[in-house]
Amino acid sequence: MNDGSFSLSHRRLLLIISGGIAAYKSLDLIRRLRERGAQVRCVLTSGGAQFITPLSVAALSGEPPLTQLFSAENEQQFGHIRLSREADLIVVAPASANMIAKMAHGLADNLASAVLLAATDKPVMIAPAMNGRMWEHPATQANMATLASRGIMKIGPARGALACGEEGAGRMSEVDAILSAIESFFAQNAPLQGHRALVTSGPTFEPMDPVRFIGNRSSGKQGHAIAAALAAAGADVTLVTGPTALPEPLGVRVIPIETAKEMLAACKSALPCDIVVCAAAVADWRPKTQSTFKIKKNGGHAAPPLTMTENPDILATLSQKGKSRPKLVIGFAAETDAVIDNAKAKFARKGCDWILANQVGGGKGFGAEENSVTLLRREAKGTISAQAWPTLSKTAIAQKLVEEIVKKKG
Ligand code: CTP
Numbered sequence: 001m002n003d004g005s006f007s008l009s010h011r012r013l014l015l016i017i018s019g020g021i022a023a024y025k026s027l028d029l030i031r032r033l034r035e036r037g038a039q040v041r042c043v044l045t046s047g048g049a050q051f052i053t054p055l056s057v058a059a060l061s062g063e064p065p066l067t068q069l070f071s072a073e074n075e076q077q078f079g080h081i082r083l084s085r086e087a088d089l090i091v092v093a094p095a096s097a098n099m100i101a102k103m104a105h106g107l108a109d110n111l112a113s114a115v116l117l118a119a120t121d122k123p124v125m126i127a128p129a130m131n132g133r134m135w136e137h138p139a140t141q142a143n144m145a146t147l148a149s150r151g152i153m154k155i156g157p158a159r160g161a162l163a164c165g166e167e168g169a170g171r172m173s174e175v176d177a178i179l180s181a182i183e184s185f186f187a188q189n190a191p192l193q194g195h196r197a198l199v200t201s202g203p204t205f206e207p208m209d210p211v212r213f214i215g216n217r218s219s220g221k222q223g224h225a226i227a228a229a230l231a232a233a234g235a236d237v238t239l240v241t242g243p244t245a246l247p248e249p250l251g252v253r254v255i256p257i258e259t260a261k262e263m264l265a266a267c268k269s270a271l272p273c274d275i276v277v278c279a280a281a282v283a284d285w286r287p288k289t290q291s292t293f294k295i296k297k298n299g300g301h302a303a304p305p306l307t308m309t310e311n312p313d314i315l316a317t318l319s320q321k322g323k324s325r326p327k328l329v330i331g332f333a334a335e336t337d338a339v340i341d342n343a344k345a346k347f348a349r350k351g352c353d354w355i356l357a358n359q360v361g362g363g364k365g366f367g368a369e370e371n372s373v374t375l376l377r378r379e380a381k382g383t384i385s386a387q388a389w390p391t392l393s394k395t396a397i398a399q400k401l402v403e404e405i406v407k408k409k410g
Contacts, residue, residue: 009037010231010251011186014087016112017057017065019047020094021163022129022172027052029093029175030060033182039250041083042066045112047096069111080111084119088232089185092116093155094129094172097140103152104143123185125153127178132168155181190234191406196273197235198326199227200314202242205258206286208306209295213258216281220244222332222371223279225398227252230275233402238270242280260286260311267314275405276329278315278352286311319351328408330354330401333376336361343376344384353378356401371397375404 013033017026026048033040042057042065049067057065069080084090092099092112099112103126108114116124126147134140135157148154156173187193201223205213220241227239228249237252240263248254255266260282267276285308295304315331329352333343336359343357358373372391379385389400 007037008033008183008186011038012086012088012250013038013040013182014043014083014090014115015040015061016043016045016090016092016095016099016115017048017052018045018092018094018096018099018112019050020096020129020172021051022094022127023048023051025172025175026093027056027060029091029178030057032175032179034061036179036183037251041087043083043112043115045099045110047098048094066111069109069114080114081118083115084122087119087122089182090116090119090122090124091127091178091182092124093127093178095126097128097130097134097137100126100128100140100143100147104146123151123153123189125155125181125185127155127172128157128170129172130157130170131164132162132166132170135168135170153181153185186234191409192230192275192402193234195235195275195409196270197227197230197237197275197277198267198270198273198318199223199230199237199239199277200241200263200267200280200282201227201239202244203281204242204260204263204283204311206260206283206311207258207290208287209291209293211294214283214285214287215243216283218242218244218281220246220280221369222394222397223277224249225394226277226279226401229395229398229402230277230405233406235275238273240266240270240280260314264312264314264317267318271318272324272326274327276315276318276326277401278318278329278331280314281334282314283311285309313350315352316350319353321351328353328405330356333357334360340374340376340386343374347376347378347384354404356397369393373397375401 017023030040040061042061044065044067054065102113103116108117155178157169158171158173159169160171162170202220203216203218205215207213224246227237231237231251239252240255257263257266288307288309319329331352333346333355335342339357339359343355355376356373370391371394374386374388377385
């Protein structure tokens with residue numbers, strides 16, 4: 001949509017709908033969020049389900065709301081930890097007095113409260129909705145003070161006619177107000193808004209004949225995580241990726257390729273851009289010729305000779321000096337030994353600005369969930385600085401890299 005509103009196209013929202021007549025407004029909130037491109041996953045409490053049906057939530061959000069804490073299906077698909085981990089922002093609307101009390105006291109007796117208790121590192125926004133006396137009660141006010149001290153953001157409540165027939169504070173804020181609070185939260189948390197980024201990921205497959213290829217073990221996990229983290233920071237991201245088993249990161253333009261030559265062509269088509277991260281494990285060589293038919297065993301004769309030729313170096317090509325060179329070009333150095341020395345040597349060959357050096361082999365790097373990297377940076381006057389990071393999940397490494405990119409941008 002293009003009505004001048006802030007795009008939420010790569011944002012993942014978890015909307016928790018607790019009990020209250022205002023739950024009907026949450027249906028409109030879901031619709032408006034999705035119009036702005038957000039992915040909205042919903043948790044409907046049993047109180048919420050007294051006011052709106054799971055079917056109407058499913059129809060508007062595009063997937064059935066989650067309702068049960070202990071459910072074999074949920075546990076497999078979206079355990080409560082995963083639900084909070086996969087959200088960029090959690091919004092509780094309406095937030096009943098009961099839900100607010102549970103949050104303040106750390107209860108985890110239903111799916112909604114368990115998700116919120118697990119959301120220790122996630123931003124949470126609540127839109128309280130209740131009777132005015134309940135809102136003004138010292139217990140609710142003390143609970144709200146506790147939540148504020150933990151950084152929970154609050155929208156409303158508004159004053160006006162309440163469902164119970166009384167007047168006062170306690171009405172859930174209107175959908176417009178909630179939407180603009182969500183938009184301004186993301187606007188403030190989008191430090192790379194307006195920046196174009198290009199990420200390469202996964203292996204390349206270099207064909208010998210129509211059925212065989214030379215490839216490698218890259219899972220694409222690190223490159224995909226970097227693309228997702230850049231998009232979450234507001235960048236406009238193109239991900240050029242070899243074959244992987246991973247889902248496409250949300251809000252990222254994905255160009256699937258197979259060979260190194262295709263990867264280079266796709267990268268060039270994504271220029272100009274400001275930031276490049278080459279995380280792909282590009283095959284250094286490809287078979288010099290590609291048979292148009294399946295190479296046969298040929299009745300016990302010698303194996304066919306395999307002559308290889310060098311592939312283009314994508315990182316080195318994108319690092320070449322010139323007017324359209326991206327401001328920041330980052331590569332990886334996957335090494336089995338002498339990690340730092342080999343990585344330093346790569347600066348000269350590749351011409352990039354930063355290198356993330358990591359150890360591969362022996363269960364590390366390829367396919368693993370975690371990575372141990374050292375960030376090497378080419379500083380002014382040609383010196384190279386090295387910053388060793390602790391062993392972290394690939395998602396955490398992606399996040400940390402994006403933080404460094406944001407710091408450099410200043
Ligand atoms: N890379 C690339 N194109 C290639 C080879 C590598 O873009 N043809 C990039 C990788 O994405 C990575 C960096 O270059 O960011 C280093 O890759 P690596 O495999 O560690 O190094 P190589 O260039 O293959 O050098 P060597 O084989 O000597 O280790």
